[in-house]
Amino acid sequence: MARKKIIAGNWKMNMTPSEAVELVNTLKPLVVTEEADVVFCVPSIDIIPAMEAAKGTNIQIGAENMYYEEKGAFTGEISPNMLTDVGVKYVIIGHSERREYFAETDETVNKKVLKAFEHGITPIICCGESLTQREQGITIDWIRQQIKIAFLNVTAEQAATAVIAYEPIWAIGTGKTATTEQAQEVCKAIRECIAEIYDEATAEAIRIQYGGSVNAATAPELFGQPDIDGGLVGGASLKPDFGKIVNYK
Numbered sequence: 001m002a003r004k005k006i007i008a009g010n011w012k013m014n015m016t017p018s019e020a021v022e023l024v025n026t027l028k029p030l031v032v033t034e035e036a037d038v039v040f041c042v043p044s045i046d047i048i049p050a051m052e053a054a055k056g057t058n059i060q061i062g063a064e065n066m067y068y069e070e071k072g073a074f075t076g077e078i079s080p081n082m083l084t085d086v087g088v089k090y091v092i093i094g095h096s097e098r099r100e101y102f103a104e105t106d107e108t109v110n111k112k113v114l115k116a117f118e119h120g121i122t123p124i125i126c127c128g129e130s131l132t133q134r135e136q137g138i139t140i141d142w143i144r145q146q147i148k149i150a151f152l153n154v155t156a157e158q159a160a161t162a163v164i165a166y167e168p169i170w171a172i173g174t175g176k177t178a179t180t181e182q183a184q185e186v187c188k189a190i191r192e193c194i195a196e197i198y199d200e201a202t203a204e205a206i207r208i209q210y211g212g213s214v215n216a217a218t219a220p221e222l223f224g225q226p227d228i229d230g231g232l233v234g235g236a237s238l239k240p241d242f243g244k245i246v247n248y249k
């Protein structure tokens with residue numbers, strides 16, 4: 001069965017709750033499609049108002065992060081039950097900004113991935129190399145290690161429903177998109193790694209996004225690659241251009 005594309009916006013730390021409602025209202029007529037799942041991953045405080053604004057549309061509201069404990073003395077964190085209680089079905093895990101500024105590691109990513117699955121939330125698991133790693137020629141080795149740790153103790157049934165976002169760090173927010181060949185090469189290697197960990201069926205089912213300065217001009221070629229099942233989009237997800245990215249064909 002062909003994999004359905006998934007195109008997700010990552011709003012990062014942008015948009016107040018009232019701005020979020022405005023943005024959802026602006027984008028909702030532009031992102032109508034039956035060919036892809038459309039997810040807006042928004043700041044925690046925007047989840048409820050954005051969800052209200054997106055009611056009756058094809059937009060699903062996701063979270064940008066989640067903690068791996070159920071509840072308790074973890075000031076400032078958001079729990080899986082808090083997300084499921086309001087109907088959140090997707091959460092970004094291990095974005096490179098969280099790894100860089102908030103001490104996320106492959107191990108905490110794995111804990112969060114397991115916890116998301118336990119609660120029926122689909123993780124969008126981020127991986128990606130730095131420019132130095134690319135220049136050293138260790139991109140594929142690095143990504144394979146990130147994937148292997150992220151998926152420790154995840155079952156094949158769970159893995160088949162996961163989303164992986166391949167996001168070269170040097171391409172995030174820089175305006176520098178990876179070439180189509182670079183993006184396809186790594187997404188293919190990720191699928192092969194999943195096949196090694198699990199089996200061919202799981203590798204065929206899992207959805208792999210590319211992320212890193214995707215825009216309306218670069219989306220068609222990137223999303224047309226055999227192993228790229230859509231994108232995780234930062235900057236351009238806050239603009240009407242996101243409609244063109246969603247309807248890239």
Ligand code: PEP
Nearest residue numbers: 172173211212213234235
């Ligand atoms: C991101 O935040 O995941 C991202 C890819 O950002 P941008 O599209 O702005 O590079």
